[in-house]
Amino acid sequence: MEGSYLGHSYKRAQNIVLVSLRSYLILKCYKNMIPEYLTLNTGAKMPALGFGTWTSVDRNIVGESVEYAILEAGYRLIDTAYFYECEDQIGEALKRVFATGKVKREDLFITTKVWPTFGTRIEEGLDRSLADFGLDYVDLCLIHCPVPIKCDSPDGKPLWPLDANGRMIKDHSVTHVDMYLQLEKAYKSGKAKAIGISNYSEIYIEELLKSASVVPAVNQIEIHPLLPQRKLAEYCQSKGIALTAFSPFGGEGAPILKNEAVKSIAEKYNVTTSTILLSFPLNLGISTIPKSFKKQRILDNLKVIDLEQEDIEKLIAIGSKSPVRYDREEFGVDLGFEDWKPELFP
Ligand SMILES: NC(=O)C1=CN([C@@H]2O[C@H](COP(=O)(O)OP(=O)(O)OC[C@H]3O[C@@H](n4cnc5c(N)ncnc54)[C@H](OP(=O)(O)O)[C@@H]3O)[C@@H](O)[C@H]2O)C=CC1
Numbered sequence: 001m002e003g004s005y006l007g008h009s010y011k012r013a014q015n016i017v018l019v020s021l022r023s024y025l026i027l028k029c030y031k032n033m034i035p036e037y038l039t040l041n042t043g044a045k046m047p048a049l050g051f052g053t054w055t056s057v058d059r060n061i062v063g064e065s066v067e068y069a070i071l072e073a074g075y076r077l078i079d080t081a082y083f084y085e086c087e088d089q090i091g092e093a094l095k096r097v098f099a100t101g102k103v104k105r106e107d108l109f110i111t112t113k114v115w116p117t118f119g120t121r122i123e124e125g126l127d128r129s130l131a132d133f134g135l136d137y138v139d140l141c142l143i144h145c146p147v148p149i150k151c152d153s154p155d156g157k158p159l160w161p162l163d164a165n166g167r168m169i170k171d172h173s174v175t176h177v178d179m180y181l182q183l184e185k186a187y188k189s190g191k192a193k194a195i196g197i198s199n200y201s202e203i204y205i206e207e208l209l210k211s212a213s214v215v216p217a218v219n220q221i222e223i224h225p226l227l228p229q230r231k232l233a234e235y236c237q238s239k240g241i242a243l244t245a246f247s248p249f250g251g252e253g254a255p256i257l258k259n260e261a262v263k264s265i266a267e268k269y270n271v272t273t274s275t276i277l278l279s280f281p282l283n284l285g286i287s288t289i290p291k292s293f294k295k296q297r298i299l300d301n302l303k304v305i306d307l308e309q310e311d312i313e314k315l316i317a318i319g320s321k322s323p324v325r326y327d328r329e330e331f332g333v334d335l336g337f338e339d340w341k342p343e344l345f346p
């Protein structure tokens with residue numbers, strides 16, 4: 001009796017172990033569908049989900065938000081730019097983070113962007129960011145956008161010089177290809193472990209690749225269900241250029257969180273709409289960098305899930321016919337995006 005009882009409990013234990021092992025393996029495969037990192041064409045691993053830092057409303061709390069995001073929430077990628085005018089605050093935050101001894105420089109992936117008022121002095125633009133950070137290298141440095149902007153002052157300001165007609169003043173003495181070739185020098189000097197581009201459409205990338213000796217590691221562009229940019233994304237991926245989706249919620253005020261079609265997919269999975277919007281690029285192998293300076297949202301924005309193929313397709317369909325671009329800055333040139341509508345940029 002005792003023997004059979006022991007035998008029974010042994011079998012039960014064995015079953016429990018087998019079932020647990022099977023669940024673990026299923027869960028492991030399931031979890032693995034969303035990448036934790038993207039491997040760049042340099043071989044470096046870039047965290048797939050990072051922390052955005054651009055704001056026009058609450059710049060005074062960028063530093064403390066970055067500190068919280070790294071130390072309390074566990075973000076390891078910080079996305080910033082000279083244009084955001086907060087890199088000094090981020091530098092101070094990084095010093096506080098390193099002083100805890102819990103996170104080291106090599107645990108973090110810092111992305112910055114050189115603003116094109118430094119069109120003829122790209123390396124100097126990067127040096128200014130490095131000085132503000134108090135770092136001797138960044139993990140990724142991007143040309144912020146492919147339109148050189150006129151500037152005569154050492155600090156690259158004004159960032160958005162306008163002529164008497166309110167048009168942004170371009171610098172015709174330099175091309176977007178020249179800007180990138182200067183960035184290649186910074187890469188070769190080790191100040192940027194990887195280099196890339198931002199706001200580049202296919203036509204600009206084609207031109208760039210004819211002269212570049214270093215294929216951009218990343219193109220950072222606006223991507224979300226209302227602007228899926230599938231053709232550009234697939235083109236970049238075919239060239240070994242990883243993508244980062246900016247404005248995953250549609251930018252300030254997070255307008256896409258109110259989209260009914262996205263909401264109904266969130267209901268199906270019993271998750272928040274923000275989880276769906278962040279899971280969307282990740283399920284397509286695209287990294288993303290949501291911005292929030294609110295503690296609970298900083299934590300919430302780490303929640304992502306695997307989406308079924310039919311839902312990924314539903315999300316792509318939302319903006320495929322009539323894409324909506326929220327980042328509508330007027331550079332005075334056609335940036336060559338498929339959804340470009342001149343009337344949006346009068
Ligand atoms: N390369 C480029 O040209 C560009 C790059 N970027 C980068 O991409 C990052 C992200 O894009 P961004 O334009 O900031 O916009 P996002 O799409 O990340 O949206 C930010 C807005 O969403 C709100 N928000 C964040 N999380 C939540 C949540 N869980 N629930 C409700 N609201 C939320 C934020 O408010 P709150 O802070 O109050 O939570 C803020 O108003 C930028 O910060 C920047 O680093 C952005 C634009 C252009």
Ligand SMILES: O=C1Nc2ccccc2C1=O
Nearest residue numbers: 054055081083144327329
């Ligand atoms: O995050 C950003 N917000 C912006 C607004 C205008 C131009 C560039 C950017 C960014 O990179």
